[in-house]
Amino acid sequence: xxSTTNSPTHHTSTIGAIGAPSRRNxxxxxxxxxxxxxxxxxxxxxxxxxxxxPAGLAGYGLGLGLLAxxxxxxxxxxxxxxxxxxxPIATLLNGLGLVVIWRLDQSQRLxxxxxxxxxxxxxxxxxxxxxxxxxxxxxxVVLVFLKDHRIxxxxxxxxxxxxxxxxxxxxxxxxxxDVFGAKIWxxxxxxSIQPGEFAKIIIGIFFSGYLMVKRDALALASRRFMGLYLxxxxxxxxxxxxxxxxxxxxxxxxxLGTSLLFFGMFVVMLYVATERTSWIVIGLLMSAAGAVGVAxxxxxxxxxxxxxxDPWSCYKTSGACEQIGQSIMSFGSGGVMGTGLGQxxxxxxxxxxxxxxxxxxxxxxxxxxxxxxxxxxxxxxxERGVRTALAAxxxxxxxxxxxxSGAFALQIFVVAGGVMGLIPLxxxxxxxxxxxxxxxxxxxxxxxxxxxxxxxxRRPAPAPVSNPDAEMTQVVRP
Amino acid sequence: xxxxxxxxxxxxxxxxxxxxxxxxxxxxxxxxFGTRVTQxxxxxxxxxxxxxxxxxxxxxxxxxxxxxxQRRNAPTKLVVSEGTLTGTTxxxxxxxxxxxRAHDSTIVLxxxxxxxxxxxxxxxxxxxxxxxxxxxxxxxxxxxTRLTTPTPIPLGAPIRIGKxxxxxxx
Numbered sequence: 001x002x003s004t005t006n007s008p009t010h011h012t013s014t015i016g017a018i019g020a021p022s023r024r025n026x027x028x029x030x031x032x033x034x035x036x037x038x039x040x041x042x043x044x045x046x047x048x049x050x051x052x053x054p055a056g057l058a059g060y061g062l063g064l065g066l067l068a069x070x071x072x073x074x075x076x077x078x079x080x081x082x083x084x085x086x087x088p089i090a091t092l093l094n095g096l097g098l099v100v101i102w103r104l105d106q107s108q109r110l111x112x113x114x115x116x117x118x119x120x121x122x123x124x125x126x127x128x129x130x131x132x133x134x135x136x137x138x139x140x141v142v143l144v145f146l147k148d149h150r151i152x153x154x155x156x157x158x159x160x161x162x163x164x165x166x167x168x169x170x171x172x173x174x175x176x177x178d179v180f181g182a183k184i185w186x187x188x189x190x191x192s193i194q195p196g197e198f199a200k201i202i203i204g205i206f207f208s209g210y211l212m213v214k215r216d217a218l219a220l221a222s223r224r225f226m227g228l229y230l231x232x233x234x235x236x237x238x239x240x241x242x243x244x245x246x247x248x249x250x251x252x253x254x255x256l257g258t259s260l261l262f263f264g265m266f267v268v269m270l271y272v273a274t275e276r277t278s279w280i281v282i283g284l285l286m287s288a289a290g291a292v293g294v295a296x297x298x299x300x301x302x303x304x305x306x307x308x309x310d311p312w313s314c315y316k317t318s319g320a321c322e323q324i325g326q327s328i329m330s331f332g333s334g335g336v337m338g339t340g341l342g343q344x345x346x347x348x349x350x351x352x353x354x355x356x357x358x359x360x361x362x363x364x365x366x367x368x369x370x371x372x373x374x375x376x377x378x379x380x381x382x383e384r385g386v387r388t389a390l391a392a393x394x395x396x397x398x399x400x401x402x403x404x405s406g407a408f409a410l411q412i413f414v415v416a417g418g419v420m421g422l423i424p425l426x427x428x429x430x431x432x433x434x435x436x437x438x439x440x441x442x443x444x445x446x447x448x449x450x451x452x453x454x455x456x457x458r459r460p461a462p463a464p465v466s467n468p469d470a471e472m473t474q475v476v477r478p
Numbered sequence: 479x480x481x482x483x484x485x486x487x488x489x490x491x492x493x494x495x496x497x498x499x500x501x502x503x504x505x506x507x508x509x510x511f512g513t514r515v516t517q518x519x520x521x522x523x524x525x526x527x528x529x530x531x532x533x534x535x536x537x538x539x540x541x542x543x544x545x546x547x548q549r550r551n552a553p554t555k556l557v558v559s560e561g562t563l564t565g566t567t568x569x570x571x572x573x574x575x576x577x578x579r580a581h582d583s584t585i586v587l588x589x590x591x592x593x594x595x596x597x598x599x600x601x602x603x604x605x606x607x608x609x610x611x612x613x614x615x616x617x618x619x620x621x622x623t624r625l626t627t628p629t630p631i632p633l634g635a636p637i638r639i640g641k642x643x644x645x646x647x648x
Contacts, residue, residue, distance in 0.1 A: 023509065030498075030502065030505065040490075040491060041491060044487045044488075089502065337489065338492070341491065343484065366491075367492075369492050370491075373499050374495075377502075380499070380502055383506070384506075
């Protein structure tokens with residue numbers, strides 16, 4: 001376990017490594033907890049809405065439990081030293097998301113709304129359970145087939161091309177689907193996919209591989225100006241390219257969230273790779289300039305900003321932007337302790353109540369106390385991701401783990417900030433909670449990759465080879 | 479469903495949710511790993527692993543240790559008696575000890591008069607400790623004589639390297 005066992009030099013201080021033990025039993029205990037909480041929530045919703053324990057309770061509990069058990073067994077077999085917290089927290093969030101989606105399915109108002117809009121109402125919860133299963137399958141595939149995350153390093157530039165193609169797919173005529181102003185979906189064989197969610201992970205590979213090679217040039221060749229290390233003009237190339245790409249996404253796909261996510265992720269990784277604060281300053285200035293510039297001529301973005309600046313005037317005129325006002329009201333009516341699951345009126349938000357605005361339902365029915373707990377759970381996932389990056393022994397793994405957790409953190413900030421009125425609404429989905437196949441599937445893959453990196457990082461290093469001379473001496477001695 | 483039951487469930491759910499968060503944080507607390515520094519002179523702590531190591535040692539090594547113990551007047555530790563590192567001791571266990579300013583030396587000398595790889599101290603086949611100068615600029619002195627060849631070290635004889643003096647003790 002530590003080198004002190006081998007060298008009993010009790011007169012001097014020794015520095016030994018404390019190997020992280022395999023924490024699979026802890027993970028199992030937490031997983032059981034993480035399955036029981038959503039089952040409790042499910043029963044609670046049923047009792048509140050229909051005065052009876054829902055009929056599907058056993059099936060739902062078994063389904064979630066089965067998914068968790070498969071995930072746990074795969075981790076035990078293929079990543080025994082991985083972090084014990086990531087899988088239980090992701091399971092808990094996914095389970096709570098399923099419960100709240102089911103709860104919104106029960107709402108008469110939403111059923112009526114769907115019938116008016118599409119002529120037929122189809123519940124989202126069964127679909128979401130299926131997507132969760134697909135997501136877990138991808139998680140298993142990642143853990144089984146990705147033996148070492150450093151393999152991904154070989155595909156640095158291929159993944160750049162792949163991510164750009166994925167990002168541009170929604171613009172291809174015939175394939176892209178324009179849903180409510182934002183062109184971020186493609187429809188393939190009846191399924192609508194949001195390629196941006198997958199591009200988030202794939203572009204992380206490119207950023208880490210690229211920055212690993214170029215970090216020294218970006219960090220060291222700089223001039224000092226007003227306490228900041230300013231990079232050389234030619235080193236600004238990559239950040240300007242990414243900035244331009246994210247602006248193009250914003251202009252042509254009307255997707256503020258994705259564009260913010262990509263640029264922010266690049267700036268975070270650039271800062272981690274170079275340790276230069278100037279990159280953050282430059283990044284913030286560039287994104288502010290870009291946002292103001294685009295908002296001044298793109299009407300879609302402008303409407304979002306107006307709704308953010310004054311949600312109530314927008315609410316009164318009853319444009320297409322009353323959702324922010326409704327969302328803020330639902331957070332307010334939740335108060336500190338919430339109205340209780342199934343007893344809020346967040347279904348008044350109507351359209352997108354169970355996807356973009358699902359966090360408002362949590363805000364109303366669980367109150368400030370519940371929202372804080374949810375945000376802490378997200379914070380724990382991010383913390384474990386960053387801890388994994390600290391523990392990782394290779395620069396690629398470090399950057400990749402930081403990039404993935406940074407993207408995760410940005411996405412939560414953008415969504416939670418949007419529904420609470422802190423920043424303009426962007427139309428992204430809350431990871432694991434919101435209804436939407438692409439988001440759940442991509443985030444399960446993200447957790448799988450983080451577990452793989454953390455398994456490599458926490459695996460005890462092989463015992464050092466003993467000195468061959470000493471061993472030879474022993475053999476020669478009679 | 480009665481109002482009371484729903485209130486209890488509502489508060490109970492929040493409590494359970496927070497309990498999960500607290501348990502997760504506890505797991506992080508018990509999940510520390512990284513490097514550990516064992517303080518100097520903590521004999522009690524160091525004695526236990528020593529015992530364990532002796533029990534776990536392969537028979538050959540145990541034979542060697544036994545052989546070492548049979549010889550009388552064998553030094554057990556190297557002590558720095560002058561210079562910036564005064565008081566530092568290194569247990570002698572059959573390993574080669576290198577001295578110099580290089581960072582990978584066993585004893586890293588912070589001494590302008592020492593070369594980066596100055597000298598080494600090692601046991602020969604009989605367990606006698608030998609000091610050898612590694613072509614240093616200023617030389618290694620045993621008592622008052624500058625070393626030219628590997629020389630056995632008598633117990634308690636001062637070895638001078640720059641401003642640093644070391645000696646072997648029982």
